Amino acid sequence: MSSDSNHAIESFVSRFFACRGAVVEKRGTGLDVLAPGDLAKQIGIPEYCHLTVESESPEDYSVNYGSPLLETITQVAGKQIPLTIVQLGFHYLKSQGFDRLIQEGFTFHGAIGRVDNTAEIRTDYLLLTCRFLAQSDEQKEGLIPLAFNLETGAPVVNLEEMLDAAEKKFEPGGPCSPLEAEKIESIVQWVNRQAPNWVDAQIQSFRDSMNRRFKRDVTNLEAYYTELKQEMTENLKRSGLSKELIKDRQEKIALIPEEMAKKKDDLFKKYSIKVNIRLSGVMLIRTPAVKLYCQATIGRRKKPFTLFYNPINKSLDPLVCDGCGQPATSIHFCDRLHLLCPGCAPACPVCAGGSK
Numbered sequence: 001m002s003s004d005s006n007h008a009i010e011s012f013v014s015r016f017f018a019c020r021g022a023v024v025e026k027r028g029t030g031l032d033v034l035a036p037g038d039l040a041k042q043i044g045i046p047e048y049c050h051l052t053v054e055s056e057s058p059e060d061y062s063v064n065y066g067s068p069l070l071e072t073i074t075q076v077a078g079k080q081i082p083l084t085i086v087q088l089g090f091h092y093l094k095s096q097g098f099d100r101l102i103q104e105g106f107t108f109h110g111a112i113g114r115v116d117n118t119a120e121i122r123t124d125y126l127l128l129t130c131r132f133l134a135q136s137d138e139q140k141e142g143l144i145p146l147a148f149n150l151e152t153g154a155p156v157v158n159l160e161e162m163l164d165a166a167e168k169k170f171e172p173g174g175p176c177s178p179l180e181a182e183k184i185e186s187i188v189q190w191v192n193r194q195a196p197n198w199v200d201a202q203i204q205s206f207r208d209s210m211n212r213r214f215k216r217d218v219t220n221l222e223a224y225y226t227e228l229k230q231e232m233t234e235n236l237k238r239s240g241l242s243k244e245l246i247k248d249r250q251e252k253i254a255l256i257p258e259e260m261a262k263k264k265d266d267l268f269k270k271y272s273i274k275v276n277i278r279l280s281g282v283m284l285i286r287t288p289a290v291k292l293y294c295q296a297t298i299g300r301r302k303k304p305f306t307l308f309y310n311p312i313n314k315s316l317d318p319l320v321c322d323g324c325g326q327p328a329t330s331i332h333f334c335d336r337l338h339l340l341c342p343g344c345a346p347a348c349p350v351c352a353g354g355s356k
Contacts, residue, residue: 006053009070013051013063016077029054030063043072081279085171088163088287090311093120098292098309098316105316107330108296109345111303117293123308124150126187127160127283132199136273137213140206143280144198146191149308150183150284153190154317155327162312163285193325195277207273214271218264225260229253287312296333303337323349 006029014024014031022035030052033045040047051063063070098115106113128146133139147159200207232253236246290309295302308317318327323344332345340348 009063009065010053012077013070013073016073042076043069045069082281084281084283086163086283086285087169087171088285088312089167089169090288091167093288093311094290094309094314098290098307101309101316102292102294102307105329106319109330109332111296111298111331111333113294113296113305113331115292116295119291119293121289121291122286123289123291125156125159125285125287125310125312126150127163127285128187128191128279129281129283130191130195131278131280132202133276133278134199134203134206134273135276136206136210137270138206138210140203142202144195144202146194146198148187148190148194149310149317152306152308152317152320153186153325154308154320155190155194156310156313156317158313159285159310166287166312189325191279196275199275199277203273203275210271210273214267217267217271221260221263221267225256229256285312292316296331298333298337301337303333303339305339 010026010031014026017024017031017033017035017039020036020039022033022039024034025032027050030050032048032050034048035043035045037047045051045061049061051061051069053063061069063073095118098118102113102115126148128148130144130146131141132144133141145160147156148154149156232249236249287310289311292307292309294305294307296305305319307319309315310317318329319331319339320326321328321341321344322338323340326341326343328339328341330342332340332342334340334345334348334351336348336351338348338350
């Protein structure tokens with residue numbers, strides 16, 4: 001086995017354990033590993049052991065190609081969502097014309113927004129690739145990209161389409177996630193708010209198809225029961241029917257609406273759409289950007305806020321509503337100057353919740 005192959009295995013195994021809380025030290029032709037108890041049990045090794053790459057001593061644990069231990073480590077590693085880190089470079093960064101961009105991209109109701117100052121910064125965007133599965137009488141699956149400004153949580157559309165034209169430099173994956181636990185929680189909240197809207201747009205044709213089939217089957221069902229009722233009613237006019245038989249058929253006719261309602265409910269369940277979303281990959285995009293220090297004038301009062309000029313799609317990221325966390329370009333302010341979208345403007349959720 002070549003030294004390059006040995007180094008690749010050793011590097012992979014070292015990062016695998018370090019990322020999961022183990023203490024790893026290089027020794028000789030292998031690694032000393034002190035692993036958390038649950039991880040050691042999952043992998044099938046003692047909490048403290050020596051992992052070898054070149055030799056296969058019975059006292060050590062081999063992680064050579066084809067060894068059962070390396071196979072187990074690979075399987076466990078494969079369950080983790082892959083993270084790619086990329087640095088973007090731009091030879092030119094916009095330095096003026098931001099007031100015009102604000103006027104074109106935002107509407108301030110009862111306020112005037114302007115730029116006070118700007119600063120060239122480096123900021124991060126997060127591009128999440130999610131797999132969705134929509135299930136009904138049929139199913140539809142696909143991938144949707146969800147992109148966010150990592151500082152504000154503002155969703156960014158078409159970011160993945162613009163990356164091809166940008167100058168990129170990929171970084172090697174580090175042993176651990178570069179995101180703090182608190183930030184990860186924020187990301188989960190952003191995804192929960194935005195993913196349903198993005199999936200709805202992806203499955204609209206599928207939803208329309210299921211709705212058409214539902215309406216078709218309901219129409220056929222109603223026609224069937226209408227004809228059945230007419231036929232049963234006509235049969236009551238036949239001579240020679242006993243009172244018991246007439247009563248029995250009248251009771252069956254009376255049950256037709258209830259039976260039809262149950263069949264409609266079955267059809268509704270059949271064509272209802274259940275959607276499952278699962279994260280498939282993460283890209284952390286580090287890029288130069290311009291931070292705009294802005295001010296909204298509302299009567300005699302002033303409200304500072306910040307905007308980001310995104311050089312990837314050459315536009316301003318949307319603001320985020322203080323009330324619901326949704327992106328906003330039509331901006332309102334409540335009496336306490338919370339920045340609100342049109343949906344939250346009539347009754348500020350922040351003020352209603354007692355926040356200042």
